[in-house]
Amino acid sequence: MMAFRDSVRAWLRANLPADWKHAMLGASEAEHIAFQRQWFCALRDGGYVAPHWPKEWGGAGLSFADQIVLYEELARAGAPRLVLYFISLYHTPATLLAHGTDAQRRRHLPAILSGDEIWCQGFSEPNAGSDLASLRTRAERRGDRYIVNGQKIWSSNAQYARYCLLLARTDPAAPKHKGISYFILDLDQPGVTRKPIRQMTGGAHFCEIFFDDVEIPAENLIGAENDGWTVAQATLSSERGLTILELTERMRIAFDVLCAEANNETPWGGRYIDDAGFRRRLAEIYARLEALRALVSNMLDRVVRGESVGAEPSIIKVYYSELLRDFTALGLRMGGLDAQRIAPVLMGGGYETGNWMHDYLYSWSWTIAGGSNEVQRNIIAERALGLPREAPAAKPRG
Amino acid sequence: MMAFRDSVRAWLRANLPADWKHAMLGASEAEHIAFQRQWFCALRDGGYVAPHWPKEWGGAGLSFADQIVLYEELARAGAPRLVLYFISLYHTPATLLAHGTDAQRRRHLPAILSGDEIWCQGFSEPNAGSDLASLRTRAERRGDRYIVNGQKIWSSNAQYARYCLLLARTDPAAPKHKGISYFILDLDQPGVTRKPIRQMTGGAHFCEIFFDDVEIPAENLIGAENDGWTVAQATLSSERGLTILELTERMRIAFDVLCAEANNETPWGGRYIDDAGFRRRLAEIYARLEALRALVSNMLDRVVRGESVGAEPSIIKVYYSELLRDFTALGLRMGGLDAQRIAPVLMGGGYETGNWMHDYLYSWSWTIAGGSNEVQRNIIAERALGLPREAPAAKPRG
Amino acid sequence: MEFGWSQAQENYRERIRAALRELLPADWHETYTPQSYASDAQIEFSRKFCPQLAERGLLVRHWPKEWGGEGGDDWEQFILAEEMKVAGEPRGPQYMNVNWIGPTLMRFATPEQREKYLPGIARGTTIWCQGFSEPGAGTDLAALRTKAERIGDRYRINGSKIWTSYARKADMCFLLARTGAGRKEITVLLVPMATMGVSVTSNPGLCKDGHLNEVFFTDVDVAIDARLGEEGQGWAIVTHALSFERTGVPRYHVGIEVLGLAIAQLKAEGRADDPIVRARAGMIAAQFEAARALTYLVVDQRVKRAPENTDANVARITALDAVVELMNFLVEFTPDCLAGGDAQLEEYYRINVPAGVTAGTYELQLDLIAQRGLGLPRG
């Protein structure tokens, strides 16, 4: 395993553009997208873009242990996060390999690896939060097509995507978790409107998508009609903790930045590191970060051994999201007045870019992306504590 | 009003035993009770024990503004808290004056003032918490008597009481808030078992009371049968904020003790007041205490003006109970190893005796006495925010 | 303490409200920043609005009659502040004029300076900005480096100021400059922004149309009569000026309003019966109520000329706690609203992030309480 780690490091030394952070600091959306494509191609040519794909589909077919090594090294090298391709590289293949037809696989998987096809996900809906099962977007069968009407929200990078992994209701009479189907939807057609959600950070990482009599050929159904909920499970568990591993390793590295900034002068005299309150706050954040890393390492270890992981992914998501918020808040606090300036953003730099105002405002988008903490806490209560699923009347939106 | 304040002060200087804290420090239960009786008689003879009772019943008939002054002065003088007589002096007269018969009033009010009758309250039940309305103790009418069976819990000082203000269900078929009646129950009769609840502090402030075919003459019903819930409202609002005023003023005085203890050495070198973290923690506790005092003062002012107070009592109770816990925890923390020793308890000294381990352990009993924070928060949500009453399926126990 | 409003106060409040109904344009809430955050449009609007308020005798009613007021008490200033805050502060930057720049001039200015500046303030026609903060100096005024060098009967100013709200549009700057090497050798200068050598650069701020301004002074030359008070008296003047501000902005009004908007949203989504939502919202409401009670207490003490204490800091801490809790509530329960779903909630969030999280405000307030209020000496 050391050998693989060494080869990843060597490859990164040779291929990671040394000045990428300089180039992406305050870069335009177009420059960001261009660089994401460039980095995608570099990783692909190096054999690292699809480490988890089977070899027959052009992937590296790496063991999960080696995938862990790869993501650790990408984080430690401070490589850009390949945010634009996340759905394309994880959710789409996981779904198609488990439930798709061979035709669907052949049509899409090579196109993704070529870099031509970018995918997004159409799961969340307004006012339903993360309670996916209560979705209201309708898909009605008419002959050999489905007609889709409705609206999705919080779809990452949908404005750059060609295809959408869509969950829509095909049987409104069935119970909430039944009657949902899973589709491949071509976004480049009439009736599809994408509206970027302008975030407080100024960026627009998420989109709303509106469907007005949009057509889907029946061959684009994944799995059986009304079996979409089952199919979606494959999607949601596809990355098996690698994202959170990458994120915690990035935070561990960013922690050193935070410590360095603790040398700043406080407004009340002296440096933050000489202030007992701030010293302890730093140590506390560190302790939580290390606890998180231990949990992640523990979970990945179980995945490697093929054991089931129960509530751990949810525990880790709640832990991470609360820590990310407190971490960036501490950075903002120690940044003083200067941190109020909206400095240029490091595009593709992740959640702790050291531009603390941006990072703090951006931290909440993780909560949305990762499923709200309310929902996660419920999963924990059910799986880890054996608490009954709560009564519908009191169900919080997630 | 200054004149009244001056006369209270003068009376306290003349009548408050200077050595009472010395005498009650580590006093036995019997000594404590004897001193409570003694202090009751002193206050009564001074005309201060029933400041709020109408003159025709032997009270002082003071204005509410003067009652405020009295309780402020009792707190500031560090007088003992008259815990043994709380129900007798507040709940019983409020209930009887509003809903009792003249015979009930004549039988009991003079006896209370004479010091012969001590009352307790039989409201809470096990597993129902502060959701009083779900009580299960039954009272069945048989001719001119009611037969009571069931169990009450968290009844303060019931072991010393002769009478109990009892809520019991007289119509099990009616909706939760209906079908409850309100009784005067004589505790000195067969079938009544009182079991002190031994608290972690070693004391036994509360009792469980068991009723096994206990008889109540029909003349001891207060108000109409099945109208007990309405009657109970008079009981619960009877002290109109004076208790919390007294408690916050006591905490304000105890805060100076806390500040003085901040001169102690920390285990890591230097004093607590030189440690930025602890300095800020003290300042934060102080800020919360002052915020609480402002809320209390505001509420009392509205009571004086005869305005309704909405959610304020609940807001204040939640605030106080959380602050009391953090306040005593900080004392315990700054007490170092020495605070682990169970020092003798100041009987009747209230919630901040400076014996921090005791005070910390005892702080939770306020939460029980005052109605759980869950229930209070719900009241706040309803009254202050206009949020609908929550659905029964999700109702937390209170 | 009495919290009831007198009939005269109620009448005064109603007059202000009537003037607001009359003077604010129909598109006020859409077109202008609803929360008064120094947009150019809002600054310009104040040039139209304040003179109209002055005409109605409502701009500086708490000032002495000599300078155009009615000699009203601090409650009148406070009621005005509450109503303006609720309305989105249409006075723009001029709230500083009437709250502390004017009163400070009355106390420290020469008769000539008063004649020169007070009428413009009382009529609502002058925009002032506050030249206090500097790059790298944090909020420690004593560490400032902008220099005013005495050359004959003039001062030559060199240096720069940051976070100078309204500087792009201001007529005058209330400037703090160093006139000696000592820690407190600081002097106040009243500098017209049109003076040669004064320049402003702006960065976009966190709020819609808000700007973070930096003001540069390069060999700026002013006559000696631009000085307020004595040379080296700057520290005393600023301390005095800030004491006029000690009640701070009444944050609770807007906070309670925003909480109400969020709850209305959650009700509409059928999520208001979630016990976690209820518990959190209930406590936030309680905190704002406490902040309100404390603020009233502080104003009451000012009216009664009670000696200064730390109650104002306590009020600020309480309000800040409530604001931070409210922001966390918004992020957790109404994220859609913060991303285009509700302009008012989003703007509130943007404005309050700095207040709640940055700049050590919170620690400074606590440290002040520890030192002055609790008398805890530093080791």
Add this chain to the structure above:
Amino acid sequence: MEFGWSQAQENYRERIRAALRELLPADWHETYTPQSYASDAQIEFSRKFCPQLAERGLLVRHWPKEWGGEGGDDWEQFILAEEMKVAGEPRGPQYMNVNWIGPTLMRFATPEQREKYLPGIARGTTIWCQGFSEPGAGTDLAALRTKAERIGDRYRINGSKIWTSYARKADMCFLLARTGAGRKEITVLLVPMATMGVSVTSNPGLCKDGHLNEVFFTDVDVAIDARLGEEGQGWAIVTHALSFERTGVPRYHVGIEVLGLAIAQLKAEGRADDPIVRARAGMIAAQFEAARALTYLVVDQRVKRAPENTDANVARITALDAVVELMNFLVEFTPDCLAGGDAQLEEYYRINVPAGVTAGTYELQLDLIAQRGLGLPRG
């Protein structure tokens, strides 16, 4: 890091469990303090229990063969600690013997001292107590004042020690005393408790049958061969001794068990579907899981002889956080259980109040992390 247990480890754990099933009396949980808090009865029980454990080769298996062990690794010591903790620590005070007193003697004692003391420890027949803390010295060992004066070939000891668990029943005291004025001129003496001039007074502690002991030394005279190591080497010896303890007591097992009991109670009352209960309980479970993962990491590092770092402090902080959250949960949601309703929950609460709230434990751990782990120098 690999978290799977080997078959040998599983077998070893099963052997311990079998021994516990066999050796603990039926009334163990009712009669003896369930959480090992130094009651007299439990100390006496250990005199019966530990020799039986030793007979089965399970008391000091991680010790070298020379002293009665099997040369097992730190995992074996740890597995033993986990199982004993879950069972309520029937070893009583003797957990100290096998964890650090024995190993420290192996390292620093003379051959004569080893012969004298190690067999009693390995056979489970000697009770030791730890004479470290002193009145007024807090947890700062360097500030201790108990004096050992060298007089010829003897030491004369005067002073007192507090918080000396087990002192009422102990045979030996591992005593720290000052042998010079310098901050670190501290020496370890091995003092039989039966020596003339040693006396113990006890106050009732927070826990059932627990005692807070104070030990007085009045002109206590011991021979020079009572000294462990060199004069003035005490600091180094204690640092070494404490490093054996760095994993600390595995708090998570009991914590998770107690959380389970509370949840069973809430389920029985029909309150387990309250979202606030669920949210809080879920996070507490997560914290204990994190503490477990970190503790395993620390043991793993010890097994691999990795250089010392602050992971042990991190593990402790995480466990303490979880314990404090759990206690607040118990107070808020199961108050009846803490007042006679459930002996185990109440005892847990009593034991952990000091751990969570007093004595600056928390701050000390954080300060150690800041200093050693983050390399933040003090100003």
